[in-house]
Amino acid sequence: MTALLEVKNMTHYFGGLRAVNDFNLAINPGQIYGLIGPNGAGKTTVFNLITGVYTPTEGSVTLEGNNIKGVETHRIASMGLGRTFQNLALWRHMNVIDHIRMAHYSQLSYGLLGAFFGTPTMRKQEKEVYDNSYRLLEIFDVNQFATQNIGNLPYGAQRRVEMARAMATKPKILFLDEPTAGMTPDELVRMIEIIKQVHRDFGVAIFMIEHRMKFVMELCESIQTLVFGEVIAEGPPEEIQNNPEVIEAYLGKEDLH
Amino acid sequence: MNFIKNFFRKFSVVPLAGWLLGVFAAVLIEFYLGEDVISYYLYLPKVPVLFGALVMLKEPILIPSVLAYDLLVYVIPILLVARLTAPLTNGLAAFLENMPLWLATLLHLIAFYGVLHLWAGINDYRVLVVKLTMIAVILTVSLNIINGYQGEFSCSHPGFMALGAYASSVLTLKLFANDKVFGAALLPPEYGPYLFPLILIAGGLVAALGSLVVAIPSFRTRGDYLAIISLAFLFIVKSAIENMELVGGPRGLSSQPNFASMPVVFIWMSLCIWVIHNFTTSVMGKALNTVRDNEGAASSMTVNTRKTKMTAFMFGAFWAGVAGGLFAHVLRYVNPSTFGIQKLAEILAMVYFGGLNSIYGSIVGAVSINVLGEALRPLELWKWIIIPLILILVMIYRPHGLISFTEINVEKLLRARNRDNDTGGE
Numbered sequence: 314m315t316a317l318l319e320v321k322n323m324t325h326y327f328g329g330l331r332a333v334n335d336f337n338l339a340i341n342p343g344q345i346y347g348l349i350g351p352n353g354a355g356k357t358t359v360f361n362l363i364t365g366v367y368t369p370t371e372g373s374v375t376l377e378g379n380n381i382k383g384v385e386t387h388r389i390a391s392m393g394l395g396r397t398f399q400n401l402a403l404w405r406h407m408n409v410i411d412h413i414r415m416a417h418y419s420q421l422s423y424g425l426l427g428a429f430f431g432t433p434t435m436r437k438q439e440k441e442v443y444d445n446s447y448r449l450l451e452i453f454d455v456n457q458f459a460t461q462n463i464g465n466l467p468y469g470a471q472r473r474v475e476m477a478r479a480m481a482t483k484p485k486i487l488f489l490d491e492p493t494a495g496m497t498p499d500e501l502v503r504m505i506e507i508i509k510q511v512h513r514d515f516g517v518a519i520f521m522i523e524h525r526m527k528f529v530m531e532l533c534e535s536i537q538t539l540v541f542g543e544v545i546a547e548g549p550p551e552e553i554q555n556n557p558e559v560i561e562a563y564l565g566k567e568d569l570h
Numbered sequence: 571m572n573f574i575k576n577f578f579r580k581f582s583v584v585p586l587a588g589w590l591l592g593v594f595a596a597v598l599i600e601f602y603l604g605e606d607v608i609s610y611y612l613y614l615p616k617v618p619v620l621f622g623a624l625v626m627l628k629e630p631i632l633i634p635s636v637l638a639y640d641l642l643v644y645v646i647p648i649l650l651v652a653r654l655t656a657p658l659t660n661g662l663a664a665f666l667e668n669m670p671l672w673l674a675t676l677l678h679l680i681a682f683y684g685v686l687h688l689w690a691g692i693n694d695y696r697v698l699v700v701k702l703t704m705i706a707v708i709l710t711v712s713l714n715i716i717n718g719y720q721g722e723f724s725c726s727h728p729g730f731m732a733l734g735a736y737a738s739s740v741l742t743l744k745l746f747a748n749d750k751v752f753g754a755a756l757l758p759p760e761y762g763p764y765l766f767p768l769i770l771i772a773g774g775l776v777a778a779l780g781s782l783v784v785a786i787p788s789f790r791t792r793g794d795y796l797a798i799i800s801l802a803f804l805f806i807v808k809s810a811i812e813n814m815e816l817v818g819g820p821r822g823l824s825s826q827p828n829f830a831s832m833p834v835v836f837i838w839m840s841l842c843i844w845v846i847h848n849f850t851t852s853v854m855g856k857a858l859n860t861v862r863d864n865e866g867a868a869s870s871m872t873v874n875t876r877k878t879k880m881t882a883f884m885f886g887a888f889w890a891g892v893a894g895g896l897f898a899h900v901l902r903y904v905n906p907s908t909f910g911i912q913k914l915a916e917i918l919a920m921v922y923f924g925g926l927n928s929i930y931g932s933i934v935g936a937v938s939i940n941v942l943g944e945a946l947r948p949l950e951l952w953k954w955i956i957i958p959l960i961l962i963l964v965m966i967y968r969p970h971g972l973i974s975f976t977e978i979n980v981e982k983l984l985r986a987r988n989r990d991n992d993t994g995g996e
Binding site: 364366385386387390391395396398402403404405406407411414415416417418419420421423425427428429430431435439442478479481482 | 845848849852853854855856857859860862863864866867868869870871872873874875881927975
């Protein structure tokens with residue numbers, strides 16, 4: 314079986330600074346994969362390199378065998394790579410349902426003229442998008458906020474809207490950048506349930522950056538540890554947790570146990 | 571306060587159709603009695619043009635007469651007719667609710683235009699003010715696409731307008747007028763009104779092409795830098811036209827055929843509002859908001875941000891070009907100095923006063939600033955102190971403008987109002 318997402322020998326420099334060195338990754342369909350590492354290790358940079366925000370200096374990135382290195386972000390996203398952001402990237406003047414509607418952008422085919430003149434095709438497609446958006450809101454249990462401005466929602470609900478938005482792009486693989494950052498323990502438990510549900514119902518592969526070991530242990534099949542742009546350990550969570558190098562990298566920064 | 575509240579509650583049952591009927595009654599009174607009877611007995615020299623604002627400012631002694639006139643002709647008939655016919659008009663509105671929305675909207679628009687036509691027809695000056703106000707609505711709504719929905723600060727709108735005005739003027743002068751510069755008419759002038767829409771569209775397309783000069787830098791720059799680039803574009807257009815003898819240089823072009831009659835301008839304004847409303851409520855149009863609020867998130871959610879930015883500029887510029895074409899054919903004279911920094915200030919004031927990200931707000935902004943500008947004309951210098959002061963106050967208390975982030979809800983606007991009050995009583 315070929316990997317869904319394959320990254321080979323990816324290296325990236327910011328000017329003279331080597332941010333990521335020789336990064337390799339292969340995620341199979343339906344797999345949940347974790348990326349951990351101390352602050353400043355380059356985890357989000359890895360995300361941004363794969364999702365096309367930056368273009369890697371060296372190496373190759375393929376999604377289902379298609380090259381996505383150097384391809385524009387929105388194209389990569391419509392090829393089936395959805396993501397959420399570390400510090401919620403929501404649109405502050407927009408209501409909740411419009412967030413989900415927007416993520417259907419590449420699935421619409423009515424074109425600009427359709428949008429200008431409100432053609433029957435446009436109305437039909439917009440209706441489908443609306444219905445699908447509402448369904449997603451229900452799945453993530455935020456439908457009661459549908460017409461509210463995003464800023465009025467509690468933090469946990471905003472996170473769920475962001476997840477729903479990412480799922481609306483119909484991803485084959487979902488990138489989650491610290492999905493539990495700033496969450497209360499209750500919200501955390503709920504997030505685990507939601508990610509499990511997404512994984513089960515949508516059959517999507519997941520690649521996540523996460524700090525909380527409890528979360529990672531419960532969800533991930535395999536973990537990579539990134540320190541100063543280099544992967545120092547890779548394997549199942551139990552193994553990583555007891556890896557002396559990993560413990561050393563984290564010492565004094567985070568309590569791993 | 572309670573009295574006022576009760577007073578307003580009495581009128582909450584009046585649907586839009588009722589208000590239209592009320593205004594119609596007022597206009598009829600003015601049409602038949604305004605000049606000979608009411609103005610005469612109130613010692614007014616003639617029918618006050620803009621609700622008497624001009625007369626009041628010129629001759630303060632006539633203030634009581636003007637107020638009495640406004641009360642007799644406008645306030646009392648409108649309120650009375652609107653309220654008394656409410657049961658009737660609510661029935662009508664309920665009947666229209668069962669019809670397709672476009673038909674109900676069209677009927678309301680026709681009724682509105684009829685009333686407007688009658689009101690403006692009393693005086694030539696009113697016709698001009700109404701036409702210019704409708705053009706200002708097109709300009710404001712279209713600039714709102716770029717500055718409101720897309721969140722850039724574009725200063726090039728008068729430039730786009732100039733491109734449209736000149737392109738369409740050259741076309742009409744060449745095709746339908748015996749002009750000194752452009753030679754004899756190529757087509758019989760009877761075709762003019764039929765080809766005029768195409769000419770306006772051509773003007774709009776020229777403006778849209780010109781907007782690429784600003785749109786392409788917008789891929790990389792935002793905020794202040796783009797504002798400066800767009801301002802530079804405005805000056806480039808202006809001085810380019812000033813130096814082109816072919817189009818009259820600084821003297822400008824004149825004697826365009828009189829194609830922009832009131833119904834024509836009204837139809838274009840309605841079309842503009844309709845198209846922009848369709849666009850901004852669609853996913854394609856909401857993409858502008860996503861680029862404004864968080865571009866990174868937008869592209870990660872499959873939004874093609876480059877295309878979106880291009881669309882915003884070209885689409886906004888297109889309508890500015892159309893507005894410019896109408897403007898040239900309303901005044902039947904254009905010169906480059908019209909499209910300078912003052913025009914820019916006017917349009918920006920209308921957009922930011924009315925409200926960002928809202929067509930409704932733009933209409934309110936354009937109409938109020940325009941009518942205010944005309945009404946305060948006798949104050950001369952003071953006008954330019956009072957209007958900015960109002961603007962500052964709005965900015966302090968409502969930073970996004972009077973009515974921001976609100977979409978037009980036609981259904982809600984047109985529907986019958988009596989239901990809620992059936993049980994409440996009065």
